[in-house]
Amino acid sequence: MAEIEIKNLRKEFDEFVAVENSTFKVEDGEFFMLLGPSGCGKTTTLRMMAGLELPTSGQVLINGEDVSFKRARDRDIAFVFQMYALYPHLNVRQNLEYPLRSQGNPASLIHEKVAEVSKILKISHLLSSPVGRLSGGDRQRVALGRAIVRDPSAFFMDEPLGALDAEFREEMAEELRALHDRMGATTIYVTHDQLEAMQMGDKIVVMNHGVIEQFGAPQEIYDWPATKFVADFIGFPAMNFLPLGHHKVSVGNTFVAYKDYQIDVPACLEEFDGSLDVGVRPEHIRLSREPGGIPATVVASEYLGTTQIVSVEIDQAILKSRVSSTEEYSVGSSINLIFDYRSISLFDHSSGRALQSEGNREVLACG
Amino acid sequence: MSFSVTAPSPRTKLISGLIVGLYALVTLAPLLWIIATGFKSGQDSIHYPPKVLFEPTMEGYVNLFTTRTRIPSDQPPKDTTSMTWYEEIVYKKGEIIAEPSKYGERFLNSTVIGFGSTALCMFLGTIAAYAFSRFKVPLKDDLLFFILSTRMMPPIAVAIPIFLMFKNLGLNDTYFGMIMLYTAVNLSLSVWLLKGFMDEIPVEYEEAALIDGYTRFEAFIKVVLPQAITGIASTAIFCLIFAWNEYAFAVLLTSGDAQTAPPFIPTIIGVSGKDWPAVAAGATLFLVPVMVFTVLLRKHLLRGITFGAIRK
Numbered sequence: 242m243a244e245i246e247i248k249n250l251r252k253e254f255d256e257f258v259a260v261e262n263s264t265f266k267v268e269d270g271e272f273f274m275l276l277g278p279s280g281c282g283k284t285t286t287l288r289m290m291a292g293l294e295l296p297t298s299g300q301v302l303i304n305g306e307d308v309s310f311k312r313a314r315d316r317d318i319a320f321v322f323q324m325y326a327l328y329p330h331l332n333v334r335q336n337l338e339y340p341l342r343s344q345g346n347p348a349s350l351i352h353e354k355v356a357e358v359s360k361i362l363k364i365s366h367l368l369s370s371p372v373g374r375l376s377g378g379d380r381q382r383v384a385l386g387r388a389i390v391r392d393p394s395a396f397f398m399d400e401p402l403g404a405l406d407a408e409f410r411e412e413m414a415e416e417l418r419a420l421h422d423r424m425g426a427t428t429i430y431v432t433h434d435q436l437e438a439m440q441m442g443d444k445i446v447v448m449n450h451g452v453i454e455q456f457g458a459p460q461e462i463y464d465w466p467a468t469k470f471v472a473d474f475i476g477f478p479a480m481n482f483l484p485l486g487h488h489k490v491s492v493g494n495t496f497v498a499y500k501d502y503q504i505d506v507p508a509c510l511e512e513f514d515g516s517l518d519v520g521v522r523p524e525h526i527r528l529s530r531e532p533g534g535i536p537a538t539v540v541a542s543e544y545l546g547t548t549q550i551v552s553v554e555i556d557q558a559i560l561k562s563r564v565s566s567t568e569e570y571s572v573g574s575s576i577n578l579i580f581d582y583r584s585i586s587l588f589d590h591s592s593g594r595a596l597q598s599e600g601n602r603e604v605l606a607c608g
Numbered sequence: 609m610s611f612s613v614t615a616p617s618p619r620t621k622l623i624s625g626l627i628v629g630l631y632a633l634v635t636l637a638p639l640l641w642i643i644a645t646g647f648k649s650g651q652d653s654i655h656y657p658p659k660v661l662f663e664p665t666m667e668g669y670v671n672l673f674t675t676r677t678r679i680p681s682d683q684p685p686k687d688t689t690s691m692t693w694y695e696e697i698v699y700k701k702g703e704i705i706a707e708p709s710k711y712g713e714r715f716l717n718s719t720v721i722g723f724g725s726t727a728l729c730m731f732l733g734t735i736a737a738y739a740f741s742r743f744k745v746p747l748k749d750d751l752l753f754f755i756l757s758t759r760m761m762p763p764i765a766v767a768i769p770i771f772l773m774f775k776n777l778g779l780n781d782t783y784f785g786m787i788m789l790y791t792a793v794n795l796s797l798s799v800w801l802l803k804g805f806m807d808e809i810p811v812e813y814e815e816a817a818l819i820d821g822y823t824r825f826e827a828f829i830k831v832v833l834p835q836a837i838t839g840i841a842s843t844a845i846f847c848l849i850f851a852w853n854e855y856a857f858a859v860l861l862t863s864g865d866a867q868t869a870p871p872f873i874p875t876i877i878g879v880s881g882k883d884w885p886a887v888a889a890g891a892t893l894f895l896v897p898v899m900v901f902t903v904l905l906r907k908h909l910l911r912g913i914t915f916g917a918i919r920k
Contacts, residue, residue, distance in 0.1 A: 291819060292818075292819075293815050293818070293819075312818070312823075313815075313818045313819045314818060314819065314820070314821045314822065314823070318819065319819060319820075320815070320816065320819045322812045322815070322816065324810065324812055326810065326812035326813055326815070326816040328813060328816070328817075328831060329813075329835065330834040330835065339817075339820055340820035340821055343820055343821030343822050343826075344821055387816075387820070391820075391821075
């Protein structure tokens with residue numbers, strides 16, 4: 242059981258700042274996702290939390306104790322590597338026994354533990370095979386087994402499914418989540434796959450260029466992104482941005498003007514005067530053939546089973562709308578766009594920051 | 609690695625067989641000749657034209673391990689039945705054994721110095737290579753270049769300063785001096801070779817061990833060394849071959865207590881000048897340890913034990 246907190250954690254490699262002063266807290270038993278594109282500092286953050294990298298400044302607290310400069314072995318955590326890192330000169334059983342041996346456990350206990358863990362992970366039949374002969378999924382199971390065999394207070398996983406084939410990944414993701422729910426240990430999981438993060442995580446931290454962009458539950462982050470980066474990175478297709486150009490909003494405004502049209506938005510909670518973008522998720526754009534709404538032209542449509550993604554052009558901007566497959570929209574036809582006003586975010590075009598509104602007030606307050 | 613997709617034609621097989629056969633002949637003929645000469649009699653060894661077929665005798669080996677004197681002419685003939693087989697061989701040539709030769713001692717010296725310097729070199733080389741491979745060493749590239757630069761001229765080029773240094777430090781003709789010297793010469797090569805092998809070992813293994821509750825040193829011993837065994841074995845072979853065969857420094861710096869076999873073998877002189885069968889016998893026996901060592905470690909050279917454990 243562990244509650245993990247990082248405070249102003251920072252890492253520099255020579256001139257390069259890998260992680261800017263980052264602060265967040267992982268509650269006990271949470272499945273916590275560190276999400277971001279490659280090179281964003283998520284793995285470095287995880288390695289600092291695990292004790293494989295020393296922070297330049299800041300603190301890592303596990304259960305309130307400052308472990309920033311403690312050795313990895315003294316933190317009572319387990320780490321699952323993307324490339325498994327199974328000891329190649331040992332077989333499956335020896336790999337599983339390895340962490341227990343370091344603690345000087347009696348042989349009978351080691352045997353018992355290994356049997357138990359291999360049963361949970363369904364690798365009992367593999368115990369005597371060398372690790373080199375296992376399939377990717379089995380290797381990852383052994384790596385997981387090596388992590389859980391010691392009952393650590395927290396699991397750290399660095400893209401553990403990244404090296405698996407797509408079909409295995411789905412299966413292992415489910416197993417992982419089930420395993421977490423069963424053990425209840427705090428898990429910190431690094432991934433660049435936003436679907437994986439949404440699917441498995443209780444909480445998500447989105448990072449970019451070493452900076453934490455947003456912190457919250459998957460739904461909050463999806464619905465109310467704090468920055469354009471998050472809006473763009475999460476969701477497929479990504480959030481649509483409609484540039485309004487220079488625009489002025491004041492507290493209490495419930496619409497913005499796009500040319501001669503009016504777009505309803507959640508009540509604004511701050512003054513803003515500058516270049517403004519409207520952000521709207523594809524499923525919140527309705528296509529209508531009736532008059533009303535903003536006119537646009539259909540340029541493409543992708544069929545996805547029950548839904549389809551219809552791309553429309555409006556003043557050189559391409560917006561994507563997710564609508565039911567029952568309607569047909571022929572390319573080149575005119576259509577009117579209706580935005581669902583409850584779910585619209587406004588972004589400062591230059592900084593990418595989301596403006597505070599009635600909608601995202603609570604979400605942004607905790608990020 | 610790439611493999612040809614088609615089976616080789618009979619002609620290709622014939623040509624490649626011929627090339628391999630020719631190469632084997634060129635490299636093996638001198639070796640076989642030395643081994644054969646060891647079993648020839650003195651006359652046969654200098655016979656012209658050279659004899660390929662001859663009556664084998666242990667004379668060379670007996671001469672190698674003994675020093676002998678001529679039997680004075682006034683001595684009455686002895687009964688050969690009470691003699692051992694080697695006394696008999698010597699007696700038939702009109703000699704008796706005076707004492708064992710120095711070959712055994714010299715061979716032992718070679719063993720101590722050769723294996724001692726190889727072991728020391730592997731120990732220092734492994735830890736240095738590990739440090740260069742894993743840690744942030746200040747001036748790493750310069751240091752590595754400096755280490756390599758000691759190999760940019762033949763070691764014997766510095767023979768005179770080394771001779772003077774050894775003389776002043778009292779290291780002449782000592783095990784310690786020779787082990788240090790061969791270690792110093794081999795160390796640059798072994799650091800470079802081993803660093804290459806260490807770089808190949810994924811750092812995740814150690815990190816996994818560090819998290820699994822081991823110290824850095826334990827991780828090194830239990831995780832890195834088993835991975836590096838292939839590299840250590842092949843590097844050790846290089847080091848041993850150099851130290852074992854080294855002649856020039858051995859001639860210069862050893863003469864008695866710590867003299868190795870290479871400078872000793874050419875000094876084996878029979879009653880009538882050079883005793884070629886004894887020299888050949890000495891050379892043959894001298895080949896054995898390196899051959900055994902190489903054959904024993906060969907499987908490590910061929911086995912890639914990290915194969916498949918990490919997906920790249």
